[in-house]
Amino acid sequence: MTTIAVTYDYGSVNVAEIAMGLGHLGDLVFVGEDSPHTTPLIPLLKDLGEVVRLDRGFDEAADRLAVLAPDAIVSYSDAMLPVTARLAERLGLPYHSVGTASLLTDKSRQRQRLREAGVEDVRSAALTTPGDWAAAVAAVGLPAVLKPVHGQGSRDAHLVTDADAGRALFTALIGSAQPAGTPAFVLEEYLVGRPSDPFGDYVSVETVCTPSGRVPLAVSGKLPQLTPFRETGQVWPSPLPKEEIQQIEDLVDRALDALGVTTGITHTEVKLTAEGPRIVEVNGRLGGRINEMCRRALSFDCVELSGRLALGLTAWTPPPPPRGFxxxxxxxxxxxxxxxxxxxxxxxxxxxxxxxxxxxxxxxxxxxxxxxxxxxxxxxxxxxxxxxxxxxxxxxxxxxxxxxxxxxxxxxxxxxxxxxxxxxxxxxxxxx
Structure with a gap:
């Protein structure tokens, strides 16, 4: 019987979507650690499959997982991507490499890699202590975006327009982050969006990645953001002209190349500026709420597709575009x-x-x-x-x-x- 390991925490799909999308493909093994989101769900996860806890350390969890011998491993949580990559490497399963998972979850290193590869030239600077602030502002300029190196859902993301106020904000945030000698925040150039009413000035792109190539699955139009960077919804498909959609998809493909992504479904946010599309960030998992949209618009389950890709079933025909919006x-x-x-x-x-x-x-x-x-x-x-x-x-x-x-x-x-x-x-x- 086929077995699929799912590293689980707060992410882009819920337990019901995982059970519906993956349950018929094989037995499920959930891998998780003690967290406010996961711990209350342990009884439910045990009803759906085996549960392997990370609380006693990576090696013990990896050994336990090796005994269960999963045929594939997937994750829908940004926080779990690095440990998923390490488990996949230990078990010899296809997934993001450890290096790629680091680039996908470290916003500072991701910006640096995109610059080095010639994909983007967005200015950014890593921040470890308040002593880094003046040099970061000098390198990046204002306005700028201050956000955690690791994070999702716009957590602690702020627009900085005043250097002194920004320093005070960063000092307060870094006090709670308690960094141990590594960058905890990144200050990056604020990308000014072009007028896009009634839509927001950015889109998201879901890309299906296989060893034989990548195929864009969807480009979603976004509703306008609220201060500072709170999302309010999305419309699928985006009504942008076909030529601009192609330009956006090409940019995303170059970014995925630079980051070494070869497998799974990725979620990339792209800002629409007067100078053309610019990468906001690349995420190594399915986008939030995209599976609900996909199932409703196309009768197509992205969670199931991610499981099939992880199992090596890469023969996939993209569905036709949805009818209507x-x-x-x-x-x-x-x-x-x-x-x-x-x-x-x-x-x-x-x-x-x-x-x-x-x-x-x-x-x-x-x-x-x-x-x-x-x-x-x-x-x-x-x-x-x-x-x-x-x-x-x-x-x-x-x-x-x-x-x-x-x-x-x-x-x-x-x-x-x-x-x-x-x-x-x-x-x-x-x-x-």
Whole structure:
């Protein structure tokens, strides 16, 4: 019987999607470590397959996994990519090499490698201590983006427009990061997007990578970001002209070449600038929420495809483009600390023409801390015959959905549209 190992933590797909996509391909072995996301799910993971814990060290976990003799190994979590690469190397299984996994998860080294290969010339500087700040600003210039070397979901990512404010912000962040002599943050050139309304000024590209070549699976148009870099949804396919899509796909292919990617499905974010497309970052796993979009638009499961690729079943025919336009709208949680008390308008949103589903992320009674990362309150999914039609549907959902929160200064009810326009203090300088 075929066995597939899945290194598991917070990532781009959930346990149900893994079970649905991979369960029929073979027995599952979940490899994980103690974390706020994984530990509560251990009983469920044990119901679905074997569980190998990393808590007692890599070698013990690798030996246990060797006894189970998996035929393939996959991951959908950025945090787990490096250990997945090490396990694959130990077990002789196809996956990103250890060096490639490092480049895919270290934003500073990734920028350096793309520069060395002539793919991009985006200015960047690694930051280890506050003493590095002045030299980094001199090398990169302002405005710039400050973000963790390792991270996802725009965690602790900030736009810096003022050098002194940026230094204070970095000093506060580095205090919690507690680096041990290695860069914990990177300061990089802020890529100015071109006007792209009603879309955001960036897209994402999913690429299927096999030893015999790479095939772009999808280019998704993004909704405008909120301060500082919070995502609000996506539309598939992107309505960009065919010539520009080709330019974007060629850029991504060159980046994957430079990083040594030969297997799996990757997720690359690309900024649309007046000078042409520029790489924001390359991720060595499937993009967030892409599998839901793919299954709905094409009746095609990307998790299953990733499993087949890992098993060496590389004969794959790309599906035809989707008919119409498919969307995911994700109303943003407030940046400040809050408790969600109640959600209003769910039935009205579900009844909108074109809406397929409404799925909550935050339940009434949940308390969330202050954070600038992308944190959806819920997700509205649907489709339409044109991007104008789907934008009209999303606009109606923005007005119909409202949320009652308790904040430090009292209780307020805000629509999804109002949440998108709340002023946000920018620690790197100013308010937006």
């Amino acid at each position: 498919h969307f995911q709208y994700i109303p943003p949680a407030p940046v400040e600390e809050f408790t969600l008390e109640e959600v209003h308008g769910i039935d009205a949103v579900r009844a909108l023409p074109g809406v397929v589903a409404y799925r909550p992320t935050v339940e009434p009674g949940e308390h969330w801390p202050t954070s600038v990362m992308t944190r959806p309150l819920d997700t509205v999914t649907g489709a339409g015959g044109s991007f104008e039609e789907v934008f009209a549907t999303m606009e109606r959902a923005r007005r119909l959905l409202s949320y009652t929160f308790t904040f430090a200064d009292g209780t307020r009810t805000l629509t999804a549209a109002e949440l998108e326009h709340l002023p946000v203090a920018v620690p790197g300088g100013g308010t937006r």
